[in-house]
Amino acid sequence: MGKNVKIKRGMDIPLEGQPENTIHSVKNPATFALKPKDFKGLIPKLNVKQGDEVKAGDCLFTDKGNSNICFTSPVSGEVADIVRGDRRAIMEVKILADSEMSYKAFDTSGYADKSRDEIKALMLEAGLWPFIVQRPFGVIADTEVSPKAIHVSGFDSAPLAADLSISLKGEEENLKTGFEVLQMLTDGKVHLNLHATKKSELYSQVSGVEVNTFTGPHPSGLVGLQINKIDPINKGDIIWTLKPQHVAFIGKFFATGNVNLEQTIVVAGSEMKAPAYYKTRLGANITTIVEGNLKQDNVRVISGNVLTGDRIAADGYLGFSDNQLSIIPEGDHYEMLGWLFPSYPRPTLSPSLPLSRFLKKKFKVNTNPHGEPRAYVVTGQYEKVMPMDIMPQQLVKAVMAKDLELMENLGIYEVIEEDMALCEFVCTSKIDVQKVLGEGLQLMAEES
Numbered sequence: 001m002g003k004n005v006k007i008k009r010g011m012d013i014p015l016e017g018q019p020e021n022t023i024h025s026v027k028n029p030a031t032f033a034l035k036p037k038d039f040k041g042l043i044p045k046l047n048v049k050q051g052d053e054v055k056a057g058d059c060l061f062t063d064k065g066n067s068n069i070c071f072t073s074p075v076s077g078e079v080a081d082i083v084r085g086d087r088r089a090i091m092e093v094k095i096l097a098d099s100e101m102s103y104k105a106f107d108t109s110g111y112a113d114k115s116r117d118e119i120k121a122l123m124l125e126a127g128l129w130p131f132i133v134q135r136p137f138g139v140i141a142d143t144e145v146s147p148k149a150i151h152v153s154g155f156d157s158a159p160l161a162a163d164l165s166i167s168l169k170g171e172e173e174n175l176k177t178g179f180e181v182l183q184m185l186t187d188g189k190v191h192l193n194l195h196a197t198k199k200s201e202l203y204s205q206v207s208g209v210e211v212n213t214f215t216g217p218h219p220s221g222l223v224g225l226q227i228n229k230i231d232p233i234n235k236g237d238i239i240w241t242l243k244p245q246h247v248a249f250i251g252k253f254f255a256t257g258n259v260n261l262e263q264t265i266v267v268a269g270s271e272m273k274a275p276a277y278y279k280t281r282l283g284a285n286i287t288t289i290v291e292g293n294l295k296q297d298n299v300r301v302i303s304g305n306v307l308t309g310d311r312i313a314a315d316g317y318l319g320f321s322d323n324q325l326s327i328i329p330e331g332d333h334y335e336m337l338g339w340l341f342p343s344y345p346r347p348t349l350s351p352s353l354p355l356s357r358f359l360k361k362k363f364k365v366n367t368n369p370h371g372e373p374r375a376y377v378v379t380g381q382y383e384k385v386m387p388m389d390i391m392p393q394q395l396v397k398a399v400m401a402k403d404l405e406l407m408e409n410l411g412i413y414e415v416i417e418e419d420m421a422l423c424e425f426v427c428t429s430k431i432d433v434q435k436v437l438g439e440g441l442q443l444m445a446e447e448s
Contacts, residue, residue, distance in 0.1 A: 004196065005229045007216025009387040011422055013159040013347045014362045015306070016270035017327070021166055023264055023277040028099075029285035031317075032075050033092045034060055038320040039130060040139050041445070044071070044090050052079045057104035057126055057259035060093045068143060072127025074261040074282045076102040092317065095283075103258040111181065111254045119184050123250070126259050130320070131246035135227065135239045137445045138416035147240040149188040149231060152179075154203060154244055155195040157221030158305040160326055162266035164244055165202050166277055167323060169264075171248040176205040178251030182242070183208050193226040202244075219387070224419040228388045233414050245323050265318065269306075269327035270364045271299045280318070286325060287315045294327065300367050302326040307421035308434070331368025349381055349426050373430045376400075385422040390414060392423050396433055399440030404447055407440055416441065 036044040044061040047070075048054060054077065059070040073095055080096040106126055111119065120143060123129045132141035141147070156162060168175070182190050189210050194200045196213035203211075212230055214220045223241045233239060242250075245263055252260050261282035268275040273293050280289070290301065294314075302309035303319040306326045310319055318325070347363050382392040390411035398406040417434040424433035 002191075002210045002212040003230055004213045005215075005226075007214060007220040007225070007229075007387050009384060010217035010219055011347075011349070011385045011426070012157070012217040013306075013365075013425075015159050015268075015328075015347075016362045016364045017160060017268045017272055017275045018362070019160070019162075019266050019268045019275040019277060021163070021277075023166070023279060024274070025279050026288045028097065029280070029288050031080060031094050031096055031285045032073075032077075032281065032283040033094045033285070033317040034071055034074070034283055034320065035092050035317065036061070036071075036090050039063075039071075040137070041065070041442075042140070046082070046090065046093075048079050048093070050079050050082055053077070054079060054095065055102050055104040056261070057106065059125075059127065060095075061090070063140070066143065068124050069129055069140060070125055070127045071130060072104075072259055074259075074284075103260070106253070106257045106259075108254045108257045114184075116184055119181060122254075126253055128246075128250055128253060128259070131242055131249065133241045135224070135233055135241060135416070136237075136413040137441050139445065141240050142238070145238050147186050147188060147238045149191060150182050150186050150240045150242070151191045151193065151223050151227055151230075152182075152242050152244060152247055153193050153221055153223040153226055154200065155193075155198060155221050157195075157218040158307060158324075159218070160266070160268040160275075160324070161221070161305060162264075162277070162323055165199060167264040167266060168202055168244060168248060171245075171252075172202060172205050174248040174251035174255060175203060175244065176207075176251065177255050178247035178249070179206045179209055181250055181254055182247065186240070191226075191230060193223070193230075195221070216387070219419065219422060222419060224415060225388055228390075228414055232389070235408065235413060237413075243321065243323070246321075263323060265323045265325065267293075267325040267327070269325075271295045271327045271329055282318065282320065284318050285315065286312070286318060289325070290314055290327065296329070298330045298332070300328050300330050302328070306365070307425060308418045329364070329366040331366035333368070349384060369430055371430050374428075376429045376431060379428050381426045381428060382420075382423040385426055386420070388414065388419065392420060396420075396423075396431065396436055399436050399443075402440075402443065404444065407444060412437075412440060412444055 043064040047059045054073045063069040075097040077095045077097040081094040083092040085091045134141040192209045193212045196215045304322045386392045395410040
């Protein structure tokens with residue numbers, strides 16, 4: 001029987017620009033792209049060159065560390081460009097999409113009778129394996145291990161996050177199939193973690209999983225917190241996690257034999273004229289969505305949510321794992337007298353802005369950090385928004401000191417960057433907590 005967990009510590013950030021519960025169709029973008037930097041620790045090896053014709057599901061590049069892991073094209077068309085950065089590192093593989101989609105055919109018939117190795121081989125070839133994230137370290141799952149458990153968070157508590165009952169409407173059968181496939185990948189339990197008070201008809205057809213329920217503020221929807229409260233990660237444990245939209249992709253693949261990565265994303269934020277849900281595909285160019293839909297030009301476009309997402313250009317590409325675009329004002333202006341001067345209401349834990357703390361409204365925020373980096377002092381703020389049973393500030397200090405033994409003792413195996421994003425948001429010292437933690441995770445992964 002699953003657990004019922006109530007989260008008390010944390011912080012919801014109510015922002016302007018909540019999406020309407022409508023799904024818009026937009027003109028298909030001309031180009032799509034896969035970005036190797038979306039995958040932690042990946043060194044890509046190209047399988048294509050500029051000018052090659054590909055189908056949806058054809059392999060664009062593999063991982064040099066494991067050539068079995070393919071990263072496949074989300075659309076059919078021509079390889080339009082291979083964008084390189086410093087030292088000729090591959091930044092993007094762009095595909096000029098066909099007007100009519102054609103798919104590489106995979107034989108997924110009778111998937112329920114296939115062995116675990118056969119299921120893995122199909123997922124690897126189809127490019128679906130990178131959707132599985134392994135804890136600790138938040139890397140692509142190791143194909144040679146069997147995880148202790150698999151966790152899927154069935155809701156998202158991040159600012160302006162998608163309501164999955166809208167973005168995944170009509171995917172009920174694919175979710176059912178996807179969870180059946182996940183159960184074939186482990187001898188342990190498959191956990192489906194839901195919000196206790198929100199409707200969950202979306203998962204009504206799913207069976208054979210352990211259902212756990214959560215209530216409370218963000219980060220209650222983060223799978224890392226859910227794992228911590230259900231079955232914490234100890235040294236040597238391996239746990240896999242997926243997002244619900246990726247479970248639906250897997251289910252759709254095994255039901256049809258095609259790599260169909262069409263999805264509904266949420267586009268929200270105070271600078272969107274029409275924040276709503278939009279139908280598109282993984283890796284889409286966002287121009288057709290934001291063009292003519294912005295209230296001003298000086299904005300920050302974020303692939304993902306405002307706490308953990310990546311900044312992209314207004315003509316950039318949706319991240320591999322993202323089902324959200326957040327559009328907020330750029331914070332590149334000088335604020336007179338800074339925090340000394342009575343300022344506009346904004347979400348904060350600081351007692352110096354009591355009006356902001358108690359106003360029951362949505363806030364219009366920008367990217368201004370409201371202060372410069374300063375001495376790292378103990379404030380107790382991290383603990384107010386970190387419901388995990390770890391000591392977050394001590395962990396960050398241990399990472400800064402590169403004390404591997406202390407990092408391990410303080411629980412670095414239980415967290416990845418997104419789990420401490422709220423700590424960064426409330427940090428008085430303006431420490432880039434996620435960046436620091438990422439460096440610590442990389443160091444631990446290299447040492448282990």
